Amino acid sequence: NAGVTQTPKFQVLKTGQSMTLQCAQDMNHNSMYWYRQDPGMGLRLIYYSASEGTTDKGEVPNGYNVSRLNKREFSLRLESAAPSQTSVYFCASSVNRELFSNQPQHFGDGTRLSIL
């Protein structure tokens, strides 16, 4: 079982370049999430999606856009990368339609992104 798959695993960008991080889940989950993880700060929510065609901002959405392409896939785009976006990005999914329910989230292994 693949679970949540993120691509790429590593990426180095120059300031101002654009990039899309891909995420796919094969668990038929309804909700999907994008987080960033920075040292000493835990995970912070960037965007989330409760179902196909719906997305909403989390705690730190500035500089990012998302697309819920279908039930399986949820992509994160950096239109003009900045050094402050150097981080590890995690995609997660959960079975619930209702956001932030008591259902746990399943995480991918992350994308390590460096912006020079």
Add this chain to the structure above:
Amino acid sequence: AQSVTQLDSHVSVSEGTPVLLRCNYSSSYSPSLFWYVQHPNKGLQLLLKYTSAATLVKGINGFEAEFKKSETSFHLTKPSAHMSDAAEYFCVVSTTGRRALTFGSGTRLQVQP
């Protein structure tokens, strides 16, 4: 508003000794509480969750946590540490239907041989 405080950023124990990772939370509503573990270069894996049923929750790999409403705590314990337990642990609070999911800043557990 809700928040999570993990009281120790680093904990070091010897193999075979007990583990205690401390977590305090605040929430205006009845929360769900989770503990996740993250091994190096991996995503987060669910250890256990509390969702208003039994206050003592058993998880995977011998871990358990006790929900104490009066103390607003959800501490993670294990009777005997194993080398494979060395990882980072996150306490998470979630409130159903509310646009809030809060992660603690993490506790790095080191297990000495």
